[in-house]
Amino acid sequence: MGFVLIGVLLLLLKWQEVAPVAGWSWWLVLSPFAAAVLWWAWADASGYTQKRAMRSLDEKKAQRRERTLEALGQGEKQRRR
Template sequence: MYLLGLGLVLSLLKYLEVGPVAAWSWWWVLSPFAITALWWAWADATGYTKRKAMEKMDQRKQDRINKHKEALGIQPRKPR
């Protein structure tokens, strides 16, 4: 996501011809977009994105269970 933001900023600076970016080749300015596309392709192909989403859902579920246990006065178990 950071690379996408960097690409947008560099593109804007190049288009408006601001600072040293105005002298750079368009290949250098647009390279963060290519790297971002490669990252997304790799993350989807390896299951990284899905795994992170599952970890987030599991953590939310465990937090919810612990909150309910504390409300009942039961000490939640510590992770093993």
């Protein structure tokens, strides 16, 4: 996402002819978009994206389990007593 934001910023600066970006080559201005495509290709191919999604689901499941135990009176706070 960072590469896309940088690319959009550079694109707007080039379009508005703001110095020093106005003098840069279009290849340089558009390169963050290519970097974003390469990053997404690598992340999908290596399983990085899926691992992050699974980690997020596991965290949500653990939080839901803890809330349920607290509601039943068997949570961490009740076990300490």
